[in-house]
Amino acid sequence: MRACVLTTVHPYNDNRIFYKQIRTLLKAGYQVTYIAPCPPGVNHLEGIDLVPLPPLPRSRRPLNWWRALRAGLRSQADVFHFHDPELIGVGFLLQALTGRPVIYDVHENYPQAMMDKQWIPALLRPAVAGGMRVFEWLAVQILDGAVAANPAIYDRLRKPSRRLASVSNYVDIGLFDTARGLASFTPNCPYFIYAGSLSSERGVLDCVAAFERLSYKDAELVLIGRLDDTDLSIRNLSGQLPRAVRLLDAQPFEYIPPLLRRSCAGLVPFHSTPNHLLALPNKLLEYMAASIPVIASDLPLIRAVVKEAGCGLLVEPGNVEQLAEAMAYILDHPAEAEEMGRRGRCAVVERYSWETEARKLLRLYGELLRQSTPGLRSEADGE
Structure with missing residues (x-):
């Protein structure tokens, strides 16, 4: 089975995405396509099909959204997993165009985070936060699955989500x-x-x-x-x-x-x-x-x-x-x-060990893949 992991905000060697989740998928037998911003010279990661994106400032990041979408469609993945709220639209398109399960990984309380962003004019922050709240609510209702990085996020999204897993950012000892x-x-x-x-x-x-x-x-x-x-x-x-x-x-x-x-x-x-x-x-x-x-x-x-x-x-x-x-x-x-x-x-x-959280992640993958491919005995469960 092939998983496609996408980010346009986090560095390619992000602790949660690369060192924990992707390595967990590799150990479970997945092939992984990883689409992420990489500095010049980084074009290969052992065991991973890396698709490097140019690191771009916030004002130009929409260019990478389209690059990520194209690379995701070319990956022929069985499941997609993205890590940034700015990629929710890309997630909708991947779901519609491929028919494969798409997972949104929620790292923090993004509506609240908008209230602290200095690059957003203070008068606009409540409106931006409200828009983010609605957009995220739609995402967890429409997309096949979501991952919450801590219990507070899980509690906030549990009611609207179609399928939500709490996968805390614990330590890989x-x-x-x-x-x-x-x-x-x-x-x-x-x-x-x-x-x-x-x-x-x-x-x-x-x-x-x-x-x-x-x-x-x-x-x-x-x-x-x-x-x-x-x-x-x-x-x-x-x-x-x-x-x-x-x-x-x-x-x-x-x-x-x-x-x-x-x-x-x-x-x-x-x-x-x-x-x-x-x-x-x-x-x-x-x-x-x-x-x-x-x-x-x-x-x-x-x-x-x-x-x-x-x-x-x-x-x-x-x-x-x-x-x-x-x-x-x-x-x-x-x-x-x-x-x-x-x-x-x-x-x-x-x-607070990652080992327990890894099992939750693999269980979510297994459930989504079995749902999208009847009769599949998914390697995501480590079986």
């Missing part, structure tokens, strides 16, 4: 533990780490401000990720950082786990925006998998995980003083910090 690391990064002192999209609403500027308040001269702050160029307050961040703050470009996933393991704590300082209130950041679980304590914003889903696992400290969102105090506490109490990290690792292994 095996992949995480075999990552090889980044040879060019050799820290000589304790460091705090933030890995992910670098934007003000995710608290990156708070990290820098809190770190500057510390009195420790032998500590560093490491920020890893892509700068959000639509965020005016963070666009010029690289030219404003203190000497002890390192800024690294976004790295392939296989380089991240060793950087986490060597740090003294992982930071999740998200602001209390509508989209973050019901989000469980993947970086939180990755910090826990790396056996390091977490310092995180006291938001509902984050609070539930951190308190249940006893794996770190919670701070008021946007409170730089509390964030600085939590960082100092970790440095002053190394034995307690180590125990927090150990408890976080145990929680991931026991409750």
